[in-house]
Amino acid sequence: KRKKIAERVTSLMDKPEMIRNIGIVAHIDHGKTTLSDNLLAGSGMISMELAGKQLFMDFDELEQARGITIDAANVSMVHEYQGKEYLINMIDTPGHVDFGGDVTRAMRAVDGAVVVVDAVEGAMPQTETVLRQALKENVHPVLFVNKVDRLLNELKVDKQEMQLRLGKLIDNINKLIRGMNEEKYKAGWRVDASAGSVAFGSALYNWAISVPQMKSTGIGFGEVYDYCQVGDMKTLAQKCPLYLAVNDMVIRFLPSPLKAQKERVGVIWHGDKTSKLYKSMEGCDPHGPIAFMVTDISVDPHAGEVATGRLFSGTLERGMELFISGVAKSNRVQQTGIFMGADRVEVEKIPAGNIAAVTGLRDAYVGSTVSSNKEATPFEDIKHVSEPVVTVAVEAKNTRDLPKLVEVLRQVAKEDPTLNITINEETGEHLMAGMGELHLEIVAYRIQRDKGVEITTSPPIVVYRESITGKTTGPVEGKSPNHHNRFYIEIEPLEPEVVDAIKAGEFSMKMEELERRNILISKGMDKEEARNISGVFETNVFINMTKGVQYLKETMELMLEGFMEATKNGPICREPVQGVKAKLMDIKLHEDAIHRGPAQVIPAVRQAVQAGILMANPAILEPFQNVFIQVPQEQMGGAMSEIQGRRGMILSMETEGDMIIIKAKAPVSELFGFAGAIRGATEGRSLWSTEFAGFEPIPPAAMLETVRQIRGRKGLKTEMPKPSDYLKA
Ligand code: GDP
Numbered sequence: 001k002r003k004k005i006a007e008r009v010t011s012l013m014d015k016p017e018m019i020r021n022i023g024i025v026a027h028i029d030h031g032k033t034t035l036s037d038n039l040l041a042g043s044g045m046i047s048m049e050l051a052g053k054q055l056f057m058d059f060d061e062l063e064q065a066r067g068i069t070i071d072a073a074n075v076s077m078v079h080e081y082q083g084k085e086y087l088i089n090m091i092d093t094p095g096h097v098d099f100g101g102d103v104t105r106a107m108r109a110v111d112g113a114v115v116v117v118d119a120v121e122g123a124m125p126q127t128e129t130v131l132r133q134a135l136k137e138n139v140h141p142v143l144f145v146n147k148v149d150r151l152l153n154e155l156k157v158d159k160q161e162m163q164l165r166l167g168k169l170i171d172n173i174n175k176l177i178r179g180m181n182e183e184k185y186k187a188g189w190r191v192d193a194s195a196g197s198v199a200f201g202s203a204l205y206n207w208a209i210s211v212p213q214m215k216s217t218g219i220g221f222g223e224v225y226d227y228c229q230v231g232d233m234k235t236l237a238q239k240c241p242l243y244l245a246v247n248d249m250v251i252r253f254l255p256s257p258l259k260a261q262k263e264r265v266g267v268i269w270h271g272d273k274t275s276k277l278y279k280s281m282e283g284c285d286p287h288g289p290i291a292f293m294v295t296d297i298s299v300d301p302h303a304g305e306v307a308t309g310r311l312f313s314g315t316l317e318r319g320m321e322l323f324i325s326g327v328a329k330s331n332r333v334q335q336t337g338i339f340m341g342a343d344r345v346e347v348e349k350i351p352a353g354n355i356a357a358v359t360g361l362r363d364a365y366v367g368s369t370v371s372s373n374k375e376a377t378p379f380e381d382i383k384h385v386s387e388p389v390v391t392v393a394v395e396a397k398n399t400r401d402l403p404k405l406v407e408v409l410r411q412v413a414k415e416d417p418t419l420n421i422t423i424n425e426e427t428g429e430h431l432m433a434g435m436g437e438l439h440l441e442i443v444a445y446r447i448q449r450d451k452g453v454e455i456t457t458s459p460p461i462v463v464y465r466e467s468i469t470g471k472t473t474g475p476v477e478g479k480s481p482n483h484h485n486r487f488y489i490e491i492e493p494l495e496p497e498v499v500d501a502i503k504a505g506e507f508s509m510k511m512e513e514l515e516r517r518n519i520l521i522s523k524g525m526d527k528e529e530a531r532n533i534s535g536v537f538e539t540n541v542f543i544n545m546t547k548g549v550q551y552l553k554e555t556m557e558l559m560l561e562g563f564m565e566a567t568k569n570g571p572i573c574r575e576p577v578q579g580v581k582a583k584l585m586d587i588k589l590h591e592d593a594i595h596r597g598p599a600q601v602i603p604a605v606r607q608a609v610q611a612g613i614l615m616a617n618p619a620i621l622e623p624f625q626n627v628f629i630q631v632p633q634e635q636m637g638g639a640m641s642e643i644q645g646r647r648g649m650i651l652s653m654e655t656e657g658d659m660i661i662i663k664a665k666a667p668v669s670e671l672f673g674f675a676g677a678i679r680g681a682t683e684g685r686s687l688w689s690t691e692f693a694g695f696e697p698i699p700p701a702a703m704l705e706t707v708r709q710i711r712g713r714k715g716l717k718t719e720m721p722k723p724s725d726y727l728k729a
Pocket residue numbers: 026027028029030031032033034035067068069095146147148149150201202203204205
């Protein structure tokens with residue numbers, strides 16, 4: 001049977017108008033996994049009896065134990081609509097932000113999203129987050145209102161109230177869409193029950209229906225209500241099967257790659273719009289050059305690393321030599337395949353518009369652009385909502401496993417782009433930075449279980465940021481070790497709007513120069529400065545304000561290297577720098593290239609920037625998280641004191657049925673151990689999640705003590721460094 005489905009899938013792959021690439025997104029516990037399972041069952045991928053019992057897309061034990069999805073898994077299925085067969089490529093996404101940024105990456109691969117919302121709870125914080133990510137990537141939403149049975153069985157609403165509540169929920173979703181993007185809202189991106197871009201149902205009981213289907217089948221809200229009330233879910237599931245309502249909606253309202261790529265390519269790729277590559281991507285042309293964006297890397301015990309992603313142009317085939325952004329030599333495609341549940345099925349060719357799984361792309365990372373064209377402009381980076389803010393040191397239990405550990409860490413970093421692996425140069429320790437304590441726990445668990453390396457991890461440590469609140473008085477002079485080259489650099493805060501634009505991915509060096517300049521000017525940067533940007537690292541920029549200097553061009557790469565080193569390991573306590581603008585005002589270079597090589601230029605620029613930061617009112621920033629807690633009224637007191645004991649601030653409290661929803665904010669450093677503590681404080685009856693909430697400055701009074709602690713832990717001398725420490729004569 002599977003083989004037959006595989007044949008139907010492959011026969012649809014080269015008809016882009018018959019394809020829908022979709023993701024299912026939801027707040028945790030709203031029913032995404034149950035919905036995915038039942039859609040698969042409906043398409044004949046797994047038996048109906050198994051659906052709902054077996055978590056088809058959660059194949060990790062840990063996920064099963066916790067009952068939540070960690071890994072994004074991909075599935076293709078065939079659906080018949082109005083007598084025609086369609087191919088639906090579905091990418092699963094995790095529902096918990098603490099697990100990494102997979103939702104964002106999945107959005108890059110798809111053109112449409114089914115937003116699942118619990119009928120009782122309505123839109124929740126992560127509903128908002130995933131909706132925002134979808135709109136940002138130009139991914140169209142449709143709405144599935146799940147758990148409608150709960151309205152009757154738990155809230156005991158009557159027919160009228162049920163309709164009222166559903167109407168209110170849809171209004172709220174549209175309000176969110178409107179608030180995020182008024183233009184899109186007006187251009188028809190809102191969800192509309194009477195048009196059919198909303199379906200109502202119960203994923204658990206396998207039924208769903210939309211307003212147009214109510215009209216065509218004659219089964220109205222009244223009957224749905226009656227079936228629910230007598231508990232006859234079986235009949236309802238036969239008359240209004242879930243997969244029919246949801247898949248029909250997907251096919252009617254979510255765009256095919258042919259339509260979507262016209263809208264999307266200009267948003268996610270900023271190269272030359274007159275190029276052959278752009279035209280081919282826009283037209284979803286299977287005969288054009290290859291443009292493939294990797295959104296997931298997984299390891300297959302037999303085939304090795306599998307790069308999964310979206311093919312925007314060309315046709316992938318085994319044996320092709322392809323170029324990966326940022327890598328000089330080409331990689332040869334070994335296998336091309338598509339997903340069927342957990343299985344990868346090999347197919348001979350994959351044309352533009354599909355989700356492809358490729359082996360042989362050894363140098364590819366999540367986020368890599370893969371092309372047949374060596375000079376291809378890469379896609380815009382996938383921007384994650386969260387940043388790695390928690391670090392643990394990792395050690396092999398047996399020292400002889402060290403080489404293996406190094407290799408395994410390299411591999412997990414490839415698989416999870418939200419993970420940041422570094423080595424502490426003082427101590428030689430391997431450091432692993434992630435989104436939160438839970439995220440790192442999961443990675444550590446996988447290193448042991450999947451990769452077979454026994455490890456120990458240190459207690460978690462917060463990652464700080466270094467920044468400035470003032471500017472240098474005039475340029476700081478950086479001298480090369482041979483004293484023959486001098487660099488004069490001013491340091492000042494980068495405009496906050498520019499910082500936000502970089503974080504949101506609205507601005508990058510990949511853009512064409514004019515587009516780049518215009519964005520910066522619109523964000524408040526001086527015209528002269530906007531014209532002279534030479535490099536961007538994280539949220540720091542290097543600007544060349546000099547004119548007519550000899551040898552400048554050939555020295556720039558080295559200067560940027562020095563700037564990058566200075567901002568990667570800031571001067572205060574070697575934490576990353578954010579929001580700094582460095583302006584090169586003047587420069588004196590030795591005439592002989594031999595005397596202005598890397599060993600001269602890099603340290604001179606690095607030291608000038610480091611000293612300059614210390615002269616510009618340096619500050620230390622600490623990360624915060626928003627915390628959302630759903631808790632029964634009786635347990636509310638326990639939850640509140642758990643937050644308040646952690647330097648937390650309660651932002652709001654709402655009552656929803658007999659549950660209280662608390663929104664709060666607290667420093668990440670205080671949230672360690674929160675999972676266990678809140679479970680204890682609420683007798684295990686709370687549901688909670690966190691979300692990155694940005695960095696905030698540590699009050700000046702506490703700063704020196706924090707600096708002392710961080711430096712001490714890193715084996716550095718504990719006093720606050722002075723500019724003169726970096727400006728060695
Ligand atoms: P996810 O975290 O979004 O993947 O949510 P799950 O699919 O794991 O569902 C969370 C919980 O809600 C599970 O206990 C499901 O059995 C339950 N659930 C899912 N759909 C429904 C539904 O339609 N009605 C009811 N009453 N419960 C549901």
